[in-house]
Amino acid sequence: MRASLRLAFASDEATGKTALTFSHQDPPLRVVRAFHTRANGVMVHLHNVSGGLFGGDNLSLEVRVGKAAEVQLTTTGATRIYRCDPGSTATRQHNEFTISEGALLEYVPDAIIPYAGANFIQHTAIQLYSDAGLFWWEILAPGREARNEIFVFERVQMRTEIAAGDEMISIDRMNLEPHEKPVGSPGRLGSYRYCATFYICKVGVAAETWLELEQHLRRIVPTLPRIDDTLWGISTLKRHGLTVRCLAHQGCDVISGLFSLWDEAKFALYGRRAVRPRKTY
Secondary structure, eight states, X not given: OEEEEEEEEEEOTTTOOEEEEEEEEOTTEEOOOEEEOTTSOEEEEEEETTSSBOTTOEEEEEEEEOTTOEEEEEESSOEEEOOOOTXXXXXXXXXXXXXXXXXXXXXXXXXXXXXXXXXXXXXEEEEEOTTOEEEEEEEEOOSOGGGTOSSOOSEEEEEEEEEETTEEEXXXXXXXXXXXXXXXSTTTTTTOOEEEEEEEEETTOXXXXXXXXXXXXXXXXXXXXXXXXEEEEEEEOSSSEEEEEEEESSHHHHHHHHHHHHHHHHHHHHSSOOOOOSSOO
């Protein structure tokens, strides 16, 4: 099926409160409501009422965060990519995020789980404007571990681009085809099963501040739980942000580590702590 979810958020100039001002929803993509947060922002759950993505599906998500608005987006559960039947085209997902002047987007979804035989292609484009902030992560699981489906999908291809104004500050490509090139080889994931990428951006912040934050987060990493079962890397982007990479044996170790680093980075950049979405991990 072809379906799209388009959302727009705006901040009220008088009260400073953010509201969901526009919503276009094609089934199975749904948003029920926006929950107000203590910081005058909103938190929104992204729903896929079909339970997952299927071969031949072509879905799109477009989110526009207006000037000075604050939005947290999360999912109601893992994104499940089902197998493609013979003759089906790949499952495709296109994401487009626009964060306007002085706005903040926190995109903190659950993991993507490609089932056996899944063929998934995703393209994400993020546009940041002056003083815009971004906390954005993505977690990839190896499959349904309880069924011993470990890297038996056909393909997972993900491309992410982040631009600040007219300048591209990050282009990230991943293409995993386990039947062609073993994912567990030393040059790929090795013995690890989960991988994650976390972008922390705020347009206009000085380069030395990013270097200081990079060093600060590096000092946090050894204190994370079960650090011997995870591998973390942190580095600055060319401008306006930094990126965090994680490899882990278990998904729970990825989530706990990301929340800790998100909390520290938000306090450093905004002077307040990160608030977890209203759901249980």
